Amino acid sequence: MKRATQSTETPQVGRSVPRLESWLKVTGRAEYVHNLRLPGMLYGKIFRSSVAHGRIKRIDVSAARALGGVHSVMTGEDVRRLVPDPYYGPAFHDQPVLALDKVRYVGEPVAVVLASDPHVAEEATHLIVAEYEALPAVYDEVAAMTSKAIVHDVLKPAGTFPDLKHFKGRTDTNVALDFHLRRGDAKKALAGAHRVFEHRFRTQQVMHTPLEPLVSVAESTETSLTLHTASQSPSFVRSEVARLLGWPENRVRVRVPYMGGGFGAKLYIKLEALVAVLSLLTRRAVKISLTMEEQFFTITKHASTFRIKSGVSADGRIVARECEVWWNGGAYADIGPRITQKSGFTAPGPYDIDNVLIDSYALYTNLPPAGALRGFGIPQLVWAYESHTDMMARALGIDPVEFRRRNLLRDGRPQATGTVMRDAAIEKVLERVAVLLDWKNPFDRGSGALRRGRGIAVGFKACVSPTTSLAAVNVNADGSCIVYCSTTDMGQGSDTAMAQIAGEVLNMAAESVTVVHSDTDVTPYDMATLGSRSLFHMGNAVKLAAEDAKKKLDQLRNELGLPADAEIPDIFKRKYGMQAGNVVGTGSYVPTYKSPDENGLTDSATPFWMVGGTGVELEVDTETGRVRITRLVNVADVGTPINPRIVETQLSGASIMQLGFTLHEKMQFDADGQLRNASLAEYKIPGLLDIPQEIVNEAVVAEQKTGPFGAKGVGETGTFSVSPAIANAIEDAVGVRLTSLPMTPEAVFMQLQESK
Amino acid sequence: MRREIRFRLNGEAVSAQVAPHETLVELLQEGFGLYGARESCGQGLCGCCTVLVDGRAVSGCLYLASLVEDSDVRTIEDGGELDAVQQAFIEASGFQCGFCTPGFVLMTRQLLDEIPDPSEDDIKHYLSGNLCRCGAYPEIIAAVKLAARKRKGV
């Protein structure tokens, strides 16, 4: 599609520009790694562990190797020939490229068959025989605290994070991080409180299931390696693969085209280290595409247990709160320890509480690894604290909205860490949800077997910090513009937003701006596309880069004696005598941040807060327990939306995803840690017939003063409050309280029976 | 055990060597470099692999390649200018990551051929075999309605 370069005075920011890649996507031409075939390429198929915890006694690959058409079969020992210490991970160097010595969950990669025909490779995996000496296993996060079953013999922190250093060399523990926060004196305040409430909540293990399953391709020469990968973190992949190989980073190139969804599944190292090593060992290009089923054995979302205890004064103010959270990280830490801390410190919720105690633990267990999933732990926390809040309000006989109002954390007040809240429209969000639900007025409660209820919840999140983004903006001699950044577009619309930001600075139509996809040989460093950080961090970097380019153009006009309004092509023609040359602006953004002290306190915990509230109207069939959502209201503080339409669809899409996690999605394991539903036939995600009758999405009028044009991230916000709003509405409808997810018809029905 | 088959692909007569277990998606990708039909669930549930065979939508992940012998096969890559359905998906923001989009576009065309003015219930039922993990469902419903209006020229 030819896009003309248009100079424009109309604002680019705040305009619902259709996605730049629209044509590519509706015609099936968008580039995904999936499509890539390289000459001589081998396909890898993975042979996986059948036991949850065991010492590897023997792996017999002879029959697989002998199958016609098989190129080779590789195990952990082959990997070790090339990489002496083949363990990776963002927080701990705990995950082997292929299992070594031990397996730690059912489904862990143990060997890979390579063949030119993927069917042959697949068939050969069935011929591999592995023998294990079974070890005791642990699956529950709370049990893992004290279990005799130890998942990792020795802990090996990656060294990047100061709060993990003291774990180095630890043995006999499954704790991969313990975060503690103490502010005021929670114990004393609880002892003196008018009423004390204590509840315990659980969330289940679920999976991202991006429709484009994880896929990576590696090609190599003697001295260089190129990875084409569906990754949300190309810069991390480059540095981690370079570290494993002992190479400088400039010999590893990581390219990411479009992605068919990510949601946190495609972060850090997934298949990249494996295909890299296989390519170097075979001197061939190697591709591994996971099936939907295999994704369940690769990365998941933390199951969790949350004990929460609050003291309330006679006038309905929360005076103290104790939070104890256990995160089930599975067999490898992935980013779990960061979730434990970065989200852990928001566990008391968006409330103004003077006395707070938080203990948050990342645990290893013998389940598939857990990482970030659209909210970085926040939905698990909001589930607990917003259910707890409602339960207290009901017990105290105070209207749930009024109870929240009384306790809300307002701008200018310190959050649990001591960081003062700025630009967090918590109150506005709560009030808008209440208005959109018409909370003040009576509500039709249904009759007969169908009972109706409504519920509300509001949650917040601190964006991870400190993280860095760099960008470059190139203005060509004809005046056209290219943005270089390593933010990856997995459907959230970042390409479009970055083009709008650059266009706004340079007075160009966003549609005429090109955004180069992540390629670490070309695009500058970026921490990763995660945690709703990119629009803020990369947005700021792109804005700075565009401003730098603009400044350089202005300087050129000045130097060349051209008027201030001279067209860009004229500048270059004057300077080079023809249409030649270009101007490159660069920008780099790192927000201020201060690490928490020994009490978990800091006055600069995060560059910005995200706020998401949800209101729900629903119907419960009291004979079957089935819950039908008739109305779902999502309200968020996203600062000033860069692209209102994309913001709306992000909120809506996130809330629909969270509906699945709330009502039916669950990875079901048997007593031996075998997953029983690793496919979309048995692990059901929401379809068209499952969405609420009506969904309303709204961004409140707000501004993030430090964000690009007042904006901040939104990708996760729609997930925060959906689950507790539904639980609260169920209690409103039928008087029973669910404290575990998912709230299946059966769970609701059984609770109804118990309450009789 | 490969066998030669002949069929029409997006209007052109073609032939291919296919193995008995080979699926239609594999044939389109490996044999013809067409990647718009793509495998995701591999079980007939998500519609990412939708292909039209003799005017009927099928799941290319479950459809044996050898069965398209003498058939007319059409994929999302067929055709030049964007049609009403594709335009409507763009205007109504009916996608995010785009992985599910070719399937939704092809199924929507089928739906509108059968029911030019579908109700919301018709849309939900007809497209219930297409999944979108990005959750663009409300926008997809809007896109289908818009496409229906566009087709009628209003």
Add this chain to the structure above:
Amino acid sequence: MLMMKAGVLRPARLVSLRKLNLDSISNGKDGVLVVGAMTTLRELERSAAVKEGWPVITRALRTLSNVRVRNVATVGGALAHADPHMDLPPLLSALGARATIAGPQGERSAPIESLYAGYLENTLRRGELITHIEIPPLGKRRAAYLKCTTRSADDWPALGMAVVLDGGEARIWVSAATDKPTRLLAAEKILKGQITDEKALRQAGAAAAEEVHIESDLHGSADYKKQLIRVYLARAVHEARNAVH
């Protein structure tokens, strides 16, 4: 096909029945509908004759998997596969349909329900094929099929309940929760002449839940599925009574 993909079946040879000309829907004697076994589910769904004479089938097909599957799946496959979660076996059993089966020993006719021995187990003998099914006219009978999914809406059913009312009598078949389509005789007995009586419906539901063996699985516990049987029995009878036909 699904089992081949999953590697459960690794056939050396596949036999295609496509060219046998068994894909027509026609009217037989006495108002019987004759459906060729190779008729696709979609052809059955869109057939005007079916919609006119057996609208319960048209309605049931609308939520049976999805359009792409129905475009390809055949009536014969849907009956021979013997997965208890399939929708047509209980419905066609309740309607009193029969299958014509051709085999090395010639042709035989058998009631649909007799095709099932257990979970994924049919009673077809080696070399036998279903060639047709015959569905008797509904006449004055009223029919309903209710499908209950417990996870997403497009899931396979946790319970399928077919009810055909003939005057004061009900014929009730359940599947999905049971390992093959199963007739609820005790419930039918209680309902005899009492299909409009709420108390009888409750009693029949309770009897139905007791007369079948149910296992817990990923769709729900045995206890919960028994509750679904209790509730859906009455709901299906109501729906059948109100069926416009």
